[in-house]
Amino acid sequence: MQNQKIVIEGGVPLRGDIKIQGAKNSSLPIIAASLLCEGETVIKNCPRISDTYASCRILSHLGCRCNLSGNVLTVSADKKSSCSVSDELMSEMRSSIIYMGALLGSSGECCMTFPGGCELGPRPIDMHIDAMKKLGARVKDEYGIIECSAPHGLKGTKIILSYPSVGTTENIMLAAVKAEGETVISNAAMEPEITDLAEFLNKCGGRIKGAGTGKIVIDGVKKLYGCTYTVMPDRIAAATYISAAAATNGEINILGIDGLLCDSFISVFEQMGCYIYIYDDRVYVNAERPLRSVGKIITMPHPGFPTDAQAVIMAALCKARGSSIFVENIFESRYKQVDALVKMGANIKVSGKTAVVTGVKRLYGSKVSATDLRGGASMIVAGLGADGKTEISDIYHIDRGYENIENIISSLGGKIKRI
Numbered sequence: 001m002q003n004q005k006i007v008i009e010g011g012v013p014l015r016g017d018i019k020i021q022g023a024k025n026s027s028l029p030i031i032a033a034s035l036l037c038e039g040e041t042v043i044k045n046c047p048r049i050s051d052t053y054a055s056c057r058i059l060s061h062l063g064c065r066c067n068l069s070g071n072v073l074t075v076s077a078d079k080k081s082s083c084s085v086s087d088e089l090m091s092e093m094r095s096s097i098i099y100m101g102a103l104l105g106s107s108g109e110c111c112m113t114f115p116g117g118c119e120l121g122p123r124p125i126d127m128h129i130d131a132m133k134k135l136g137a138r139v140k141d142e143y144g145i146i147e148c149s150a151p152h153g154l155k156g157t158k159i160i161l162s163y164p165s166v167g168t169t170e171n172i173m174l175a176a177v178k179a180e181g182e183t184v185i186s187n188a189a190m191e192p193e194i195t196d197l198a199e200f201l202n203k204c205g206g207r208i209k210g211a212g213t214g215k216i217v218i219d220g221v222k223k224l225y226g227c228t229y230t231v232m233p234d235r236i237a238a239a240t241y242i243s244a245a246a247a248t249n250g251e252i253n254i255l256g257i258d259g260l261l262c263d264s265f266i267s268v269f270e271q272m273g274c275y276i277y278i279y280d281d282r283v284y285v286n287a288e289r290p291l292r293s294v295g296k297i298i299t300m301p302h303p304g305f306p307t308d309a310q311a312v313i314m315a316a317l318c319k320a321r322g323s324s325i326f327v328e329n330i331f332e333s334r335y336k337q338v339d340a341l342v343k344m345g346a347n348i349k350v351s352g353k354t355a356v357v358t359g360v361k362r363l364y365g366s367k368v369s370a371t372d373l374r375g376g377a378s379m380i381v382a383g384l385g386a387d388g389k390t391e392i393s394d395i396y397h398i399d400r401g402y403e404n405i406e407n408i409i410s411s412l413g414g415k416i417k418r419i
């Protein structure tokens with residue numbers, strides 16, 4: 001797996017219909033949430049990506065039964081036998097931190113190490129720990145091992161987040177859904193994936209109101225029961241395929257997604273000159289006109305422009321007429337794709353949080369390495385729009401979040417293969 005590569009012969013306009021995958025950033029917390037449930041949880045539209053497999057390894061390690069068949073993941077936590085996640089498992093996936101709230105909420109204790117790596121710059125977990133303490137957990141952090149316990153149970157409280165962190169909001173929901181009394185999260189993250197997690201928990205018997213707004217109120221319940229739930233579509237995968245259509249001046253239909261979910265980035269493609277029609281179950285994209293540059297793109301918490309779409313849209317803008325400016329506000333090192341794009345002929349200047357992309361006539365296929373998940377996807381987008389052959393190594397980063405990306409692009413006529 002480690003030495004697989006994606007090879008692309010660029011220059012073919014993408015055309016046709018694709019069905020969008022389930023959302024990674026929604027399925028991962030929902031999988032963790034299954035720990036809180038009695039009986040069987042059936043998670044449909046679960047993406048077959050390596051982060052899902054890593055989540056299954058964590059659940060199995062904790063003693064849960066876990067079976068992924070197609071896109072249906074069935075979990076039973078009834079025989080859960082451990083509350084510790086090993087360092088090896090924690091380092092496989094950054095979102096493993098979500099098991100802190102899920103384990104505290106289900107067992108009143110957990111032991112774990114810090115989640116892996118610093119792919120996008122420092123990713124502290126101070127807000128997660130402070131929130132667990134507010135809910136009544138004792139947290140000991142020594143030599144990189146974090147031990148949390150709530151011998152007297154977790155108690156609902158008011159938590160005001162200093163920043164609307166997605167992971168912290170989810171961890172609080174997971175810990176508080178079965179806590180005693182009411183928890184109120186102010187300045188909560190408002191991402192649609194938060195709403196999806198709340199809908200899952202409510203379907204299991206939870207009482208969560210306000211998800212999708214800045215104030216979430218959780219009325220603790222004694223028990224949750226497994227249910228059958230369908231994960232929402234992946235809006236960032238949609239942004240990636242729209243970028244690929246734009247980079248190749250193609251025309252595609254993305255099926256299985258409510259276009260409104262793409263609200264936070266659709267206007268950028270429209271400014272680029274793409275015709276986009278949104279329907280309640282699909283998005284139509286016609287990018288046959290030459291692309292033009294856009295005004296400033298500033299990444300922000302939802303409903304602002306999503307940081308996860310920055311790299312793929314940057315790749316599409318490399319050949320747009322004029323200059324586009326990006327300001328990356330969420331993560332410190334989220335321009336890691338830039339060196340590869342420049343190697344392919346792009347004109348991009350980075351200074352701190354700002355990147356200026358000045359459109360060039362052509363990109364040239366090159367040998368590049370995926371630096372992170374979305375950075376790797378941006379190299380696919382650029383490669384599809386480039387002249388000649390692009391070879392991308394370290395594609396395990398891409399496999400963390402995209403299901404079958406090369407088959408999907410092939411089905412649209414793109415010349416892409418995995419070797």
Ligand code: EPU
Nearest residue numbers: 025095122123124125126127128165166167308330331373
């Ligand atoms: N932060 C802290 N302290 C904390 C937590 C966060 O300083 O305790 C900072 C982070 O360092 C970062 C900012 O707050 O600068 C935002 O972090 P947030 O907690 O909102 O992000 P996350 O939960 O770690 C999720 C997604 C990311 C996505 C961000 C922002 C999942 C599994 N991951 O990460 O997705 O970029 O929200 O929307 O949901 C991706 O899919 O490629 C990806 C990285």
